[in-house]
Amino acid sequence: MAVPELRAAASRREEMLVLGARALKGRTTVLVGIGQPNLAAALGKLLYTPELIMMYESGIIDGGSEKLALSIGDPALVKGAAAICSMFELFAYYLGGRRIDAGFVSAAQIGRTGDINTTVIGTYADPTVRLPGSGGASDIALLVDELLVMMPHEKRRFPERVDFVTSSAGRSMTVITDLATLVMSDGELVVTAIRRGVTRDQVRAETGWPVSFTDPLGSTPPVTADELAAVRRLDKDGLYS
Amino acid sequence: MPSTQAGEIKVAKVMTMAEAVRRFVTDGDLVYVAGFSHAIAFSSGHEIIRQRKRNLTLCRATPDVIYDQMVAAGCARKLIFSWVGNPGLGNLHCISRALADGLEFEEYSHFQMLARLVAGGTGLPFYPMPDGSGGELARHNPNLKTVTDPFSGSKWIAVPPLRPDVVFIHVQRSDRKGNIQMWGVVGDVRDAAASGRSVIASVESIVPDDVVRRDPNRTILPGFLVDAIVREPWGAHPSPVQGHYDRDNEAYRSWSTISKEPNRVTEFLDEWVYGVDGRAEYVRRQSPRLNALEVGTSLSEPVNYGSA
Numbered sequence: 001m002a003v004p005e006l007r008a009a010a011s012r013r014e015e016m017l018v019l020g021a022r023a024l025k026g027r028t029t030v031l032v033g034i035g036q037p038n039l040a041a042a043l044g045k046l047l048y049t050p051e052l053i054m055m056y057e058s059g060i061i062d063g064g065s066e067k068l069a070l071s072i073g074d075p076a077l078v079k080g081a082a083a084i085c086s087m088f089e090l091f092a093y094y095l096g097g098r099r100i101d102a103g104f105v106s107a108a109q110i111g112r113t114g115d116i117n118t119t120v121i122g123t124y125a126d127p128t129v130r131l132p133g134s135g136g137a138s139d140i141a142l143l144v145d146e147l148l149v150m151m152p153h154e155k156r157r158f159p160e161r162v163d164f165v166t167s168s169a170g171r172s173m174t175v176i177t178d179l180a181t182l183v184m185s186d187g188e189l190v191v192t193a194i195r196r197g198v199t200r201d202q203v204r205a206e207t208g209w210p211v212s213f214t215d216p217l218g219s220t221p222p223v224t225a226d227e228l229a230a231v232r233r234l235d236k237d238g239l240y241s
Numbered sequence: 242m243p244s245t246q247a248g249e250i251k252v253a254k255v256m257t258m259a260e261a262v263r264r265f266v267t268d269g270d271l272v273y274v275a276g277f278s279h280a281i282a283f284s285s286g287h288e289i290i291r292q293r294k295r296n297l298t299l300c301r302a303t304p305d306v307i308y309d310q311m312v313a314a315g316c317a318r319k320l321i322f323s324w325v326g327n328p329g330l331g332n333l334h335c336i337s338r339a340l341a342d343g344l345e346f347e348e349y350s351h352f353q354m355l356a357r358l359v360a361g362g363t364g365l366p367f368y369p370m371p372d373g374s375g376g377e378l379a380r381h382n383p384n385l386k387t388v389t390d391p392f393s394g395s396k397w398i399a400v401p402p403l404r405p406d407v408v409f410i411h412v413q414r415s416d417r418k419g420n421i422q423m424w425g426v427v428g429d430v431r432d433a434a435a436s437g438r439s440v441i442a443s444v445e446s447i448v449p450d451d452v453v454r455r456d457p458n459r460t461i462l463p464g465f466l467v468d469a470i471v472r473e474p475w476g477a478h479p480s481p482v483q484g485h486y487d488r489d490n491e492a493y494r495s496w497s498t499i500s501k502e503p504n505r506v507t508e509f510l511d512e513w514v515y516g517v518d519g520r521a522e523y524v525r526r527q528s529p530r531l532n533a534l535e536v537g538t539s540l541s542e543p544v545n546y547g548s549a
Contacts, residue, residue: 058278059428073279075488078425078426078483087427087429088429115376134375135302135323136352164376166377
């Protein structure tokens with residue numbers, strides 16, 4: 001089987017996925033959304049947290065696949081899973097019963113106070129863009145101990161206030177972007193680390209409010225060859241990186 | 242019907258999809274086509290389109306391509322949902338156009354939607370959700386109301402019961418009495434069916450009673466809740482059915498292109514919905530590409546139900 005030749009360095013998106021994987025160290029249970037969060041969590045389980053129990057809102061618990069799922073009800077995730085429960089059981093017992101450590105989602109917009117929007121751009125009554133809405137995201141944000149969010153760092157996605165509050169800010173929140181890591185501190189998202197080669201001015205330029213940086217500011221340990229190989233193996237079609 | 246023979250009544254449950262839709266769906270009904278990302282009852286939606294049912298309130302957690310097609314065909318007066326998109330591919334374009342043109346809708350989070358079904362199915366007056374549930378939706382959806390916990394005095398958000406007039410489900414198998422067995426992602430199927438005034442189940446196969454009775458724990462719905470059984474192989478295509486066929490990702494991708502242009506939507510419906518008399522003909526015409534969706538075999542060990 002051909003092994004793809006590794007490029008010299010990780011792309012910003014590959015680095016973001018690796019940081020998501022690292023962020024799950026020490027967690028036991030995580031409810032993941034499909035797409036980049038799923039890939040990052042799968043990477044974390046593979047590299048750092050083999051006991052991590054990944055769950056999907058479809059009711060799949062500890063899904064069995066190394067194949068990357070396009071849908072959270074993918075039959076490939078069912079085969080080899082530890083359990084399948086109904087959606088209601090998942091939301092009521094495990095999420096509502098506060099049995100899930102972390103949620104890992106993506107977002108269209110995130111605001112200064114950590115509110116997330118996946119519902120509309122513009123007004124709710126007359127939107128310029130209609131987005132999918134909550135799905136389970138607002139329930140997850142409300143009912144997990146820690147919310148991880150992964151999204152590209154662009155000014156239009158980081159407004160001072162989101163157009164619509166789909167999910168209120170969680171108690172504890174970490175936002176991992178291709179430029180920086182932000183966490184909630186005194187009710188506001190602040191930058192705790194920036195990527196190597198990224199400047200504060202770049203982060204400021206792509207953030208819609210006068211964002212604060214912690215002092216000292218963390219740097220991001222470089223992506224290792226193992227991490228890079230794993231992310232490219234998991235996402236061999238390059239769908240998410 | 243004067244018959245008192247239990248056997249005749251049971252047999253009478255088995256019918257075609259055309260007959261089930263004719264008998265159980267009335268214009269103006271609240272309809273729930275169940276199946277969360279798996280085993281979506283597509284063939285029922287197509288039959289509803291063929292019979293030109295109108296003014297339906299279409300309810301599903303995730304409207305998916307099936308409701309995009311039903312909305313495009315003019316079946317819907319209103320949409321109730323909690324996540325409206327073509328998974329991984331962006332918008333449901335027909336629904337987006339209809340919403341922009343003023344199609345009435347009600348929006349929830351997934352947990353709220355499921356809680357509405359559970360309240361409906363169990364006879365509760367409402368289901369309490371944690372304060373903050375649904376974010377800003379509470380300002381726009383009058384069905385999200387604040388209640389006080391009579392024990393602690395804390396604030397909750399109440400959602401009302403949902404009782405669809407007709408619920409369509411698609412599963413792997415049932416017997417002729419409608420005892421429903423399903424595996425893989427069950428999703429919203431049981432909760433939707435238990436809340437429905439009528440339940441129509443399409444199945445990949447109808448099996449002898451003793452097949453069901455040798456494995457009663459796999460039954461997710463007892464037959465007395467089920468009004469009609471339709472033998473409909475490939476009834477969920479292009480969604481997958483565990484152990485039967487894979488998701489037709491290409492069909493979902495293709496719909497994401499087709500649905501951008503209303504004239505191509507019309508052509509699609511003419512060819513694949515109005516142009517076939519039912520799922521069997523659809524399957525015959527799709528068959529070259531359906532072969533690619535075959536799945537492997539992965540058996541679980543039998544369990545011992547032995548008793549003294």
